[in-house]
Amino acid sequence: MEFILEKEVGDIIPQAVVFNFDQLKQELEVSLVKYQNMVITEDATKEAKEDRAKLNALKNTIDGKRKEIKKEWNKPYVEFEDKVKVLTAMIDEPIQAIDKQVKAYEQAVKDEKAAEIKLYFDETIGDLETLVPYGKIHVPKWLNSSERLSAIKKEINAIIETIRNDIKVIKDLEMECEQQMLDKYLQSFSIAEAMAEKKRWEDQVEKMLEYEKQQELKKQQEAAKIIALERAKVSAVDAKTEEVIPGQVAIMAQEDFTTVVSTDPHQQIAEPEQKLEVLIFKVAVTPEQKKALKAFFVENKIKVGRV
Incomplete structure (x- = not known):
């Protein structure tokens, strides 16, 4: 025609x-x-x-x-x-x-070639099967008629070997963030992105440690303030205790914090002078217990001052 x-x-x-x-x-x-x-x-x-x-x-x-x-x-x-x-x-x-x-x-023809490539990948991937699905390493041009199967197999071998080596590098670092690095790497098979994840994790840990350090310092400062206040209270008690008139004892009780018990100084028995310790406490007593406590202080010649 x-x-x-x-x-x-x-x-x-x-x-x-x-x-x-x-x-x-x-x-x-x-x-x-x-x-x-x-x-x-x-x-x-x-x-x-x-x-x-x-x-x-x-x-x-x-x-x-x-x-x-x-x-x-x-x-x-x-x-x-x-x-x-x-x-x-x-x-x-x-x-x-x-x-x-x-x-x-x-x-x-493409489907048949794709099946051959997938079969070779499955036979080659080995222990990385669960980590590296074929779809993530597939290259569309492999299905072109101009791409030889032998060359594709070599390319697959190289990809798998690179992935295997990269994973070994990550594990050899023995980092606490190893799993995070692996997860990031397996998203795109980029060792650079895995290392960036390592840096991000290290920065985060550093910030956390700095925060904990600041919190500990804050606690220490607060504890120091409390100790200083307690020491000030003890000093005040010491000063008041020294003002108690010999022969009198001030008793702190639930009902009366200013009750004074008189004792006969002539009946006191001289004893060797000992170092006094200051004890601060508060008690809840019945009237009978209150009397007994007063008697105990008098009998044992214990000086009691108001807090």
Whole structure:
């Protein structure tokens, strides 16, 4: 089958539409000069309108001929175009059918190749099977017909070896954040991202330690304040204890914190002077216990002061 024109294109299409172009152009150039830079006055308005009407009529005549010629000129082309469209439509139908079958065949070939690649990967991945799914290392261009299976296998071997070595590097660091590093690495198989995760973890730990250090320092400062206050209280008690009149004991009780028990200083037995210790405490007693406690203090010559 072959498309054949019975006449050459030059013989079919007229070389030009001939009309008095040069004459008309020259006449227009002369007659239109007066309209350049013209100023319309009240007296010249009627004449200007008449000139405008003449010019519009001439323009419409010329453009009308253009449209008429174009229509006639295009008739054979439109007829030719319609016939060509019929032929191309007839050809398109089998082209589409062939194209559909070719694509189906090519897809089947790709599917078969993909299955072979996946099978080789499964046989090679070994103990990394649960960590490295095939989909994460698949390269789309492997399915192109130009990609040889032997080259693809070498590429898979290299990928698996790199992953295995990178995981070993991470584990050899023996970091507490090992799992976080592995998780980050297995997202994109980038050792750089795994190391960035290590740095992030170290920074976080450093901040936490600094925070704990500051908290401990704060506790120590608060404890020091409490100790200072207790020492101040003890000093105050010592000062008040020294003011107690010999032979009198001040008793702190639930009912009466200022009760004073008098004793006979002549009945006191001189004993070797010993170092006194100050004890601060509060007791809840019954009236009988209160009397017994007073008696105990008197009997044992214990000085008691108000807190």
